[in-house]
Amino acid sequence: MTDASAPPAALTIAGSDSGGAAGLQADLRTFLTCGVHGLVAVTAVTVQNTLGVHGRSDVPPDVVAGQIEAVAADMRIGAAKTGMLASAEIIEAVAVACDKADIGRDARVPFVVDPVAASMHGHPLFDDAGLAALRDRLLPRATVLTPNLDEVRLLTGIEVTGREQMYDAAVALHRLGPRYVLVKGGHLVSDADCVDICYDGAEFTELPGPRHATPHTHGAGDAMASALTAGLARGMSFQRAARFGKWFVTNAVAHSYPMGAKVGPVSAFWRLAPEES
Numbered sequence: 001m002t003d004a005s006a007p008p009a010a011l012t013i014a015g016s017d018s019g020g021a022a023g024l025q026a027d028l029r030t031f032l033t034c035g036v037h038g039l040v041a042v043t044a045v046t047v048q049n050t051l052g053v054h055g056r057s058d059v060p061p062d063v064v065a066g067q068i069e070a071v072a073a074d075m076r077i078g079a080a081k082t083g084m085l086a087s088a089e090i091i092e093a094v095a096v097a098c099d100k101a102d103i104g105r106d107a108r109v110p111f112v113v114d115p116v117a118a119s120m121h122g123h124p125l126f127d128d129a130g131l132a133a134l135r136d137r138l139l140p141r142a143t144v145l146t147p148n149l150d151e152v153r154l155l156t157g158i159e160v161t162g163r164e165q166m167y168d169a170a171v172a173l174h175r176l177g178p179r180y181v182l183v184k185g186g187h188l189v190s191d192a193d194c195v196d197i198c199y200d201g202a203e204f205t206e207l208p209g210p211r212h213a214t215p216h217t218h219g220a221g222d223a224m225a226s227a228l229t230a231g232l233a234r235g236m237s238f239q240r241a242a243r244f245g246k247w248f249v250t251n252a253v254a255h256s257y258p259m260g261a262k263v264g265p266v267s268a269f270w271r272l273a274p275e276e277s
Contacts, residue, residue, distance in 0.1 A: 009233065012041070014043060015084035026266075039077065082094065086130075105140075113146070135155060148184045198239075212254050251270050
């Protein structure tokens with residue numbers, strides 16, 4: 001089992017991005033720069049670059065579940081998060097494995113569900129069965145749910161065109177079972193600022209941030225959710241972890257960079273110590 005002197009650890013249950021901008025690569029990069037050891041359960045391998053996703057191979061559900069169970073049996077998981085889960089069958093396997101590993105909203109290990117139900121261009125990544133499994137099997141298990149506005153639309157049918165509707169969406173999402181909801185406002189380009197909305201079932205909190213003038217935002221949602229997860233793994237309250245995640249992603253977008261022909265990644269390099277001269 002994990003030694004008491006080891007750093008806190010967080011588990012990402014997500015797909016691989018061959019372009020390195022999003023997915024488990026973004027999660028592990030964020031975990032590292034937030035002082036957390038990264039554990040992985042790979043759900044799918046994508047063939048992608050900045051021009052798009054050109055192919056995908058899903059990992060068998062029993063192998064996904066086996067990865068979760070293996071690390072939980074040997075290492076102390078401080079928090080866990082999901083990314084792309086690919087299919088209803090994988091979602092079911094993740095739900096069962098997380099129950100066995102004591103991961104969930106009422107369990108020992110906090111569970112951040114970043115639904116990744118839509119691509120960066122707003123295209124659905126699930127069929128109807130996958131969306132239903134996400135709603136029915138994972139959202140009630142979530143400590144924190146962190147959808148972007150395209151995912152809000154897919155999960156609730158609410159088309160967010162203004163900040164007021166983000167509040168309505170947060171309430172609708174909370175009714176699906178998560179303890180906390182954090183609606184990410186980065187896609188609300190009509191808003192001069194980039195404001196996320198947190199809701200705990202009783203009170204709302206706005207997390208404001210500047211909207212940086214850059215097209216390079218690939219992986220921003222992953223970075224936000226994984227920084228929040230890292231905060232929980234380090235023992236932060238939800239409120240503090242949410243603010244930590246917002247602070248991290250705001251800086252990551254500010255330091256984003258071009259990579260490839262189209263949308264480049266947000267950066268975690270700003271968190272690295274400068275080299276000694």
